[in-house]
Amino acid sequence: MSADPSPQPVSRRLVNALLGLGALGALGGMAGAVLAYLWPQPGQAAGSDLLTGTAGPLNPQAVGEGQGVVGRSKVGKVLVVRQGGEWIGLSATCSHLGCTVSWNPASKQVECPCHGARYGLRGEVLRGPARQALGRVELKVDAQGIHVAAAGG
Ligand code: FES
Numbered sequence: 658m659s660a661d662p663s664p665q666p667v668s669r670r671l672v673n674a675l676l677g678l679g680a681l682g683a684l685g686g687m688a689g690a691v692l693a694y695l696w697p698q699p700g701q702a703a704g705s706d707l708l709t710g711t712a713g714p715l716n717p718q719a720v721g722e723g724q725g726v727v728g729r730s731k732v733g734k735v736l737v738v739r740q741g742g743e744w745i746g747l748s749a750t751c752s753h754l755g756c757t758v759s760w761n762p763a764s765k766q767v768e769c770p771c772h773g774a775r776y777g778l779r780g781e782v783l784r785g786p787a788r789q790a791l792g793r794v795e796l797k798v799d800a801q802g803i804h805v806a807a808a809g810g
Contacts, residue, residue, distance in 0.1 A: 706797075706805045708735055714802035717744075725760025725767075732808040735794045736760060736767060740778060744803070746794030747780045753787040767791065 708715045708728030715728045715737065725738040727749045734749035738760050747767065751758050756771035766783060767776035774787035781790050795807040 706731060707801065708737065708796075708803045708805065717798050717803055720803075723762050723765075725762065727757060727759060728803065730805045732794065732805055735796075735805060736791075737796065737803055738767075738778060740765075744796045744798050745778055746796040746805070747776070748792040748794060748808070750791075751787060752782075752789035752791060753785075758791070 708730045710726065710728050715726060720726050720737060720739045722739055722742070725736055727734055727736050729735075732748075734757055736747045736749040736758060738745045738747075747758075749757050749759075751769040751771065751774055753769065753772055753774050756769050758767050758769045758774075758776065760766075761768045764775075765778065767778070767780075769775075769787065772786050773784065774782065775784040776787070776791050777783050779790075780793055782788060793809050794805055795809070797804040797806040
């Protein structure tokens, strides 16, 4: 006598239970992702004036003389440049179409990668197509990091 080679029928109840578990797992994963997105990161609480990067609060010691870095804050993206012992803050949002600008230490200019606008260290337009200056952001630097003290125009 040989064993029956035909597979055992799977009950509808078992299939429904497995589908239900799968759906619950997917919903749980989505809920976790939404909570992780909404949950504030350390130093990034809603309304925080502390500038943060991808690895947490921006460390002033990590920004060398003549260097620049973009951080996020309650006022949006801010370009921080350390120049001549001074901390200079500018809106990092290009006034042309909103791309994120960066500091070029070689040219000592703020540059937009999208359409080539250039700005000076005070936010003034040096080359179009941008027409409006970048907004100034007053910074405060302490042991905790780099803070936005005030944002102006
Ligand atoms: S978005 Fe910056 S130059 Fe166009």
